[in-house]
Structures are given as C-alpha cells and as structure tokens.
Amino acid sequence: MTDSHETRYEAVFWDIGGVLLDLGSVRAGHRAFVGALADEYDLDEATALETWRDELGTHFRERDGNVFRSARTGYERAIEGVVGHEVAEDDWLPAFERATREQLEPVSETVDTIHALDGRVHQGIVSDIDTWEAERLLAQFGVAAHLDAVTTSEEVGRTKPDGAMFATALEKAGIEPTQTLMIGDRYENDMVGASRAGIHTAAFGGSAADADPDDPVVDHRIRDPRDVLALVGVEKSE
Template identity: 50%
Template sequence: MDAIFFDIGGVLLDSASVRRAHERFVADLSEEAGLDSDAALETWREELGAHFREREGTEFRSARAGYERAIAALGIDGEWEPLFESALAETIEPNPGAVEVVETLAERGSYLGVISDVDAAEGRRILETFDVLERFDSITTSEEVRRTKPDPAMFQAALAKSGTVPERSLMVGDRYHHDIEGAKEAGMRTAAYGADDGPAVDHRLADLREVLDLV
C-alpha cells in the first residue's frame, strides 16, 4: 500500500471515551450553573441527536454548532469552550495500538492520512492530544469537503492530496456503510475495525496493530 487512511472516531479514538468526556463536561457545566446534571445530560443528548438527524443526505453539519445548540437549550449564556476542551483533553483515549500503529508507519515512511466526518479543529485537537498530529501527511474532514462519508467527494479529496491511486490505498474504518463501502466504491482497499462484515471488506482487524502486517 502506498497510502493508509484512518477514520478518527471508533478507529484512532475510543468512542466510549468521547461519551465519558461529554458526560464529564455536562456535569462540570451543571455544577457551575447550578443545574441538575442528569436532566442537563438528557437535554444535551437530545439536542445533539436532533441536530444531526436534521442533516439531509451527506451534507456536513458542524458538531460545534450542535454543542452551541445544546448549550442554548440548557439556558447557559457564557464561555463554555475551555471547560469542554479540558474535559476532552483529560478524558478521551486512543484505541489500543492506535498510537503505536501511526508512529510505526510514519517511521517506515508510509503516507498517512485521515478521512473523518469530524469538524476540522476538533479532529486536529484529538490527534494533537494523542501526540500524533504531525505524523499525518494529510487530514481530510467533512467540514473541508462539506460532505460526510460515504459521499465519494470525501475519498476523492483525500486521494487527490496523497497523489496515490485508489487500488494502492487502504482505508481503515469502523462503519461498514460510511467507511468500508464508501472507500470500496472509490476503488480503495479496505480494513474493517469493528465494522459489520460484508462484500466490501477486504481485511478484518481484531487489533489495529494488524495493519502493520498488511502494509
């Protein structure tokens, strides 16, 4: 493989740790504002869910806009970003082997890219927290492309940056329809990490470190 692309959430990033970070943030915010933390968390989840459900097709919807909507629904008017960033930085965790795989591939000289539906700033902040941001040659986000996976534009944009041909590029993803089918339709090789099985899966990974043997 000439290029290896990773999704962030669910692949490099442990998704469960994100939920814990949001729970901590809402609890800290509730304490500062004198709110019931359980009710506030329910409102937070409802508003975020509604924000993303209103998306049409593969259009991009900013997570930050969803956070602002949920904050407004809680009746909070003030600076919340430092508290949110602190909760994320101190709570999110990489999946087992993720940092090792990125560092090893980078040391081998492999082209490394990200293809993720995250907001650009949030994606970079996550990679920076794991101290691997500088290991990536390119980062392609839905905020940049204005589309989400499996829209072909996401994969085409990433491939254009890498200058590699699809059949010599590997996509590592955790969602079958978005990551695996989307990449396969773009002509890429695929590695499923936690994704459902299906005809678009070329390789299944029980551990991210298995990527090192593939490439």
C-alpha cells in the same frame, strides 16, 4: 473479502472515531462537561445530560443527506437547551476543551501503528469531524507529526460515504485507490464509501466488523490496528 497478507499498500487512510479515538472516552468527556454546566447553573445533572444528548442527536439527525453539519454548532444548541439560553462561545469552549481533554483516550494500538508506519507509506485521516476537533485530537494523541494529510468533513463540506471525501484524500495522497487501504469501524461510511472509490478496506470493530464474511466491500478484517502493519508489509517491532 480476503485475509491474505500478500497485498501491499502505498497509502493508509485512518478514521478517527472508533479507530483512533476511543468512543467511550468521548461519552465520558461529554458527561464531565455537562456535569460542570449543571454545577455552574445549579441544574439536575441527569436531566441536563439527557437534554444534551437529545439536542445533539437532533442536530445531527436534521442533517441534509451527506451535507456536513458542524459539531460546534451542535454543542451550542445543546448548551442552550441545557441552560435555557445562549452561552457565548468564549464562555463555554474553554471549559468544553478542558473537560474533554482530561477524558479523551486514544486507541493506543492505532497510535503505535501510525508511529510505526511513519515514512513508510502515506498516512491520512479521513473523518467526519470538525477540523478544529481533529487538529486538537491529533495533537493531543501525539500523531499529528506522523501523518501526511488530514481530510475532514468540514473541509470538504460532505460526510462519508460521499465520494468527495475519498476523492479529496486521494488527491492529497497522489496514490491510486487500489494502492490505498481505509481503516474504519462504520460499514456504510467507511467500507461502502471507500469501496465505491476503488479503495481497499479493513474493518475494525463497529458495524464494519458485523458485515457478512463474504461481503465484497470488506477486504480485510482486523482485531488489532497493529495488524495493518502486516497488510502493508511492515514487520511489528518487538
């Protein structure tokens, strides 16, 4: 692991959850949506929220290894568990998008950094997310136009740390792995996965930041996403 800023990169890959998207706001969005469901169906809100979390958690735990499993399907399962019967997508999706839109917050320093790097390096998203959710988040946070590529698990059919995720992103970038930097918060998914693909890594929070100081799969550690500017050789604007 090195904290030197001598390395220069031609591509930066960003994770979404925990890096661009504040995870606390995700939980707040889900609470708001489940609260609206509880009101509509006259349910106890605390019980409804517990059921939502249990059903959604089970949905993802039942995933076969690194095979992609849709969050949309998980939401449908959780809604059915909460209200006791299937609910048509046309009836729940607009309410879900409205409730979460009002709650979801970006990591503002990441947004600033993506803007600052626009046109200076290739910027891509590499995230375990449904494509529709990625698209609406990137648009809502005002970064879609500043990114060169988006690679989602729905598109690839696999989740990180599967090498197919990083191979797809690298193919879109057309840049060598050693000239690429992955910013992530999950040790296994982001640090180990990217390192196996020959990509350099920067740990930002989460389990990635908890890695041992001399862990070889963590090349850089940052406390602020704006530190990425120095790693690629771009000065912060005052």
